[in-house]
Amino acid sequence: MSSDNTERFKKPLPKVNDLVHGILTNDLTILSKAITLIESTKPEHQKIANAVIEKCLGKKTETLRIGITGVPGVGKSTFIERFGKMLTKKGKKVAVLTVDPTSSKSKGSILGDKTRMQELISDPNAFIRPSPSGDSLGGVARKTRESIVLLETAGYNVIIIETVGVGQSETAVHDMVDFFLLLKLAGAGDELQGIKRGIMEMADAIAINKADGDNIKQAKQAETEFKRALHLFPPKDNGWVPQVIRCSAIKNRGLEIIWAMMENHFAQTKSSGHFNDNRRQQNKSWLLQYMEHILKMDFTKNSKVSKLLPVLTNEVMDGKISPFRAAEDIMLAYKSS
Ligand code: GDP
Numbered sequence: 001m002s003s004d005n006t007e008r009f010k011k012p013l014p015k016v017n018d019l020v021h022g023i024l025t026n027d028l029t030i031l032s033k034a035i036t037l038i039e040s041t042k043p044e045h046q047k048i049a050n051a052v053i054e055k056c057l058g059k060k061t062e063t064l065r066i067g068i069t070g071v072p073g074v075g076k077s078t079f080i081e082r083f084g085k086m087l088t089k090k091g092k093k094v095a096v097l098t099v100d101p102t103s104s105k106s107k108g109s110i111l112g113d114k115t116r117m118q119e120l121i122s123d124p125n126a127f128i129r130p131s132p133s134g135d136s137l138g139g140v141a142r143k144t145r146e147s148i149v150l151l152e153t154a155g156y157n158v159i160i161i162e163t164v165g166v167g168q169s170e171t172a173v174h175d176m177v178d179f180f181l182l183l184k185l186a187g188a189g190d191e192l193q194g195i196k197r198g199i200m201e202m203a204d205a206i207a208i209n210k211a212d213g214d215n216i217k218q219a220k221q222a223e224t225e226f227k228r229a230l231h232l233f234p235p236k237d238n239g240w241v242p243q244v245i246r247c248s249a250i251k252n253r254g255l256e257i258i259w260a261m262m263e264n265h266f267a268q269t270k271s272s273g274h275f276n277d278n279r280r281q282q283n284k285s286w287l288l289q290y291m292e293h294i295l296k297m298d299f300t301k302n303s304k305v306s307k308l309l310p311v312l313t314n315e316v317m318d319g320k321i322s323p324f325r326a327a328e329d330i331m332l333a334y335k336s337s
Pocket of ligand 1: 077078210249251
């Protein structure tokens with residue numbers, strides 16, 4: 001959502017208590033409005049959004065957060081739609097958020113297509129929100145993290161965060177979920193080629209999608225290769241051994257097994273305390289990233305800095321002064337203001 005969306009907030013601005021009450025009663029209009037405030041870049045909107053998040057933090061119910069990644073075309077939206085429908089049938093309330101750093105660029109988003117997940121969109125127990133826009137992945141991720149709090153307060157107990165298998169967005173999503181699922185395709189030549197080591201290392205499971213029709217044999221082969229590859233990584237701190245499962249989203253095959261595996265993961269990590277530890281660490285990194293954000297904002301908005309920075313940048317570019325000297329001068333100006 002672009003910040004232009006916030007133009008619909010005519011004065012007076014919504015009241016914090018009204019928003020919190022609306023979220024607690026799962027009023028979808030108010031929930032969407034509150035998320036739009038989170039996504040806004042206007043300081044007056046952010047102030048309200050922060051107050052709402054603060055009030056919601058203490059009211060959250062028990063929830064599971066699942067990150068799903070994979071290259072475009074692997075079947076993410078098909079998988080999430082079918083998986084989400086399966087969960088709502090089990091009585092879960094499912095929210096789907098996306099982190100798509102490409103959405104802020106004029107080229108258009110990879111995930112933002114409105115026609116995706118039509119069936120899940122019309123499910124009363126599901127809530128789908130496209131990726132917020134932002135100048136940076138950090139900004140997009142921060143807004144998503146904040147929206148999670150509101151969705152959980154509104155009673156959504158399975159939060160799925162989808163991201164594209166390009167760039168650094170996987171790391172950002174991994175940093176806000178309890179379980180990270182990597183979707184892969186079989187039959188594209190060497191199975192392990194083109195897969196970034198870091199992403200494999202982050203995955204709690206690899207699901208080989210489109211294991212149907214002529215693809216079944218290749219999917220089995222891929223399963224063996226991925227299992228072998230995963231063995232080469234050191235064990236995870238929480239003791240979990242990453243799994244490889246074949247599935248066919250379109251044929252609803254393997255989805256129950258994947259959910260059972262996730263439930264097993266949650267049970268194991270909850271009883272060992274790792275589930276809670278992980279969330280505590282994620283809260284810490286939320287704080288640190290937010291601190292970095294407000295420091296940067298304060299810095300770039302500073303009038304002395306904004307005068308001096310372009311001048312000294314030019315001098316550094318021309319080789320007249322060193323970057324260290326320029327940085328020191330800028331910091332001195334910042335601190336003295
Ligand atoms: P995304 O870009 O990762 O979100 O992928 P989509 O969900 O849009 O799927 C891309 C294409 O693959 C679509 O044509 C889907 O119908 C198809 N697809 C998705 N899942 C499966 C599957 O399990 N088996 C087969 N054969 N096709 C699938």
